[in-house]
Amino acid sequence: MDDLKAGGVGQHPVKDGPVADLIRQQLSEEEWKVLASEVSQIAANPVPGRLARVFTTLPRKIQYADRLVSAGVMHGVGPNGMPLVVKDWSLARLARVWVLMHIPALEEASYQKLIEQLFIYGEMEELVALYAALPVYHYPHAWTQRCAEGVRSNMGFVRQAVLLDNHYPARYLDEGLWNQLVLKAFFTEEYIPQIIGLRDRNNEALARTLVDYAYERAAAGREINPILWILVSPFIEGRAFELMSKRIESSESLLERQAIAFAFSQSNFGEAKQYVATETATKELLKVDIASTPWADWGVASAQ
Numbered sequence: 001m002d003d004l005k006a007g008g009v010g011q012h013p014v015k016d017g018p019v020a021d022l023i024r025q026q027l028s029e030e031e032w033k034v035l036a037s038e039v040s041q042i043a044a045n046p047v048p049g050r051l052a053r054v055f056t057t058l059p060r061k062i063q064y065a066d067r068l069v070s071a072g073v074m075h076g077v078g079p080n081g082m083p084l085v086v087k088d089w090s091l092a093r094l095a096r097v098w099v100l101m102h103i104p105a106l107e108e109a110s111y112q113k114l115i116e117q118l119f120i121y122g123e124m125e126e127l128v129a130l131y132a133a134l135p136v137y138h139y140p141h142a143w144t145q146r147c148a149e150g151v152r153s154n155m156g157f158v159r160q161a162v163l164l165d166n167h168y169p170a171r172y173l174d175e176g177l178w179n180q181l182v183l184k185a186f187f188t189e190e191y192i193p194q195i196i197g198l199r200d201r202n203n204e205a206l207a208r209t210l211v212d213y214a215y216e217r218a219a220a221g222r223e224i225n226p227i228l229w230i231l232v233s234p235f236i237e238g239r240a241f242e243l244m245s246k247r248i249e250s251s252e253s254l255l256e257r258q259a260i261a262f263a264f265s266q267s268n269f270g271e272a273k274q275y276v277a278t279e280t281a282t283k284e285l286l287k288v289d290i291a292s293t294p295w296a297d298w299g300v301a302s303a304q
Contacts, residue, residue: 018074019084019098026069026091031062035095043102048117051103055118056126058095065092077101078136085165085196089132096129097136105138112142119146124155131161134168144172151181156188163190170197179206182231186213192227193294207235214243224251226259230295233263241271248282255293261285262295 024032038054059065071086078084078101086094105111115137119130131150134143147169150162162169163185169178178201185192192198210228217224224247232240248260261282264272276282290296 017077018071019077019094019101022069022071022074022086023091023095023098026064026067027062034061039099039102042099043104046103046106046114048114051099051114052118052121055096055099058099059092059125062091062095065090065095067091069094079105079138080135080140080171082135082140082167082171084132084135085167087165090125092125093129093132096126097133100130100133101136103138108139108142111138116146124158127153127155127158128161131158132166134162134166140168140172143168144174144177147173148177148180151177151184159184159188160190164194165196167196170195170201175201175203175205179203179209182206183209183213186210186225186228189225191294192225193297198231199298202231202234204235207232207240211240211243218243218247223253224256226253226256227294229256229259229263230298233266236263236267236269236272238271241269244272245275248285258285258288258293259295262290262293266298 023035027035035058038050042051042054067090068088069086069091070088074084074086076083084097100115103111103114106114115130118126122130127150131147134140134147137143147162150158151169153159153162163181169181173181182192182195182198183206185195210232214224214228214232229244229247232244236244244260244263248257248264251257251260261276262285264276264282265286267273276286
């Protein structure tokens, strides 16, 4: 696509690839030329004023900025080997992420400061794009605390841009921050299976925290997300089993009872194995088609 490039003195060609292709499909030729020219100038000389102007005013330059676009998992779009998951993004969000992809790898402190200024002054939609772009920034280890701030955000759309369908947290957050992310997702009632890396990053400390959380929910007479028991499954011990064995008999949620039965069936904890072997009702719960459950991709959980 030779005509993708925006030429001119002091300009760099914009990056070809799936993100550019997806954006261009949504724009008029004139809109594309303006955007490509501005992005090429950022790539050549990312001065703060120019970057801020392009980033903040972008929706006003695109006729259908609010149009939702999806492309699933987009590979090979950034320097860190992490894909973007584009699912019902506004066109403005996608274009802003593309702008951010063109900031060159300056010296680390300068690069980070340039983007941090956008975070500091960004309104909600801008923050959504900035957090969604975590997988494509240079110096990925530099963004862990910024990622953690996104997890703590009181703005739901901002928080979801970090928690859901984002490859960055599972790759770069340490165990403590990762566990905070997962617990926050339960607290805010997100769709937990959309957390990328949930199974690979599962750990005993997280399971203990989730069991404590489940006890609090049960004591308050509140529902417990069935996925919680799937995460606890590889680390079931006496305290967890005590609550799970009660919930499998008393919960009004069929899905929760099925999740506990599945968790027991995958566990190496002796009492859980015995429960599955002796309780007819549990065997009936295990007849559910796993493909129809939120834990369809979990298969056999890792052993204790």
